[in-house]
Amino acid sequence: MDKKYANPAVVGLAGFGLTTLLLQIHNLGLMGLGPVVAMGFIFGGLAQMIAGFNEQKMGNNFGYSAFVAYGAFWIGLGIIFILNHFGIYASSGTDVGYYLLAWTFYTVIMFVASLWVHMAMAITFALLLVGFILLDLAHFGMPQMQVAAAIALILCALAAWYMMAGIIINDLAGKTLLPMGSKIMGR
Numbered sequence: 718m719d720k721k722y723a724n725p726a727v728v729g730l731a732g733f734g735l736t737t738l739l740l741q742i743h744n745l746g747l748m749g750l751g752p753v754v755a756m757g758f759i760f761g762g763l764a765q766m767i768a769g770f771n772e773q774k775m776g777n778n779f780g781y782s783a784f785v786a787y788g789a790f791w792i793g794l795g796i797i798f799i800l801n802h803f804g805i806y807a808s809s810g811t812d813v814g815y816y817l818l819a820w821t822f823y824t825v826i827m828f829v830a831s832l833w834v835h836m837a838m839a840i841t842f843a844l845l846l847v848g849f850i851l852l853d854l855a856h857f858g859m860p861q862m863q864v865a866a867a868i869a870l871i872l873c874a875l876a877a878w879y880m881m882a883g884i885i886i887n888d889l890a891g892k893t894l895l896p897m898g899s900k901i902m903g904r
Contacts, residue, residue, distance in 0.1 A: 732764040732765040732768070734877035735761070740753045753795075756791075757792065761788065764788075766784065769786075769788060783827055786827075814852075814857050817856060821849040824849050828842040832902040844873035848866050848869040851865050851869060880897065
């Protein structure tokens with residue numbers, strides 16, 4: 718009998734989605750930064766990285782890169798927030814803009830790669846890319862883009878949770894109840 722392994726993406730997608738959602742609620746001015754920093758270190762950061770290292774064991778380069786990299790993104794962003802709070806190596810809005818711009822470039826690569834996964838993944842990465850671009854604009858002189866970025870990234874978080882829910886529910890049901898769609902490329 719073949720041993721069944723759990724899919725580490727369920728934890729990575731959950732951590733990514735929750736932390737992204739919380740940051741956007743903060744960006745909309747609805748809550749403080751404390752929960753974002755906490756989840757940025759633990760769920761968006763550490764849990765995503767653990768999921769990524771387990772994706773590596775499963776031979777999934779896409780999941781390995783995505784979860785480890787975006788886990789590092791959340792830990793890095795949390796450190797920026799803490800350093801700013803305590804006035805140690807404070808980062809300006811433009812400094813954070815360059816941080817986000819670098820992640821935008823990485824996200825372009827991951828968006829292109831997502832086209833060979835399935836439609837749900839491509840939609841999630843398209844929304845993430847749009848969100849990063851809008852945040853870049855917000856940090857480089859167009860602050861009105863922050864609300865549009867928050868909306869795009871809330872949709873991105875929900876798309877990540879849809880994939881998480883699909884992996885869990887489809888597995889338990891033994892059939893596809895939440896379809897992911899076909900690949901856009903490489904059919």
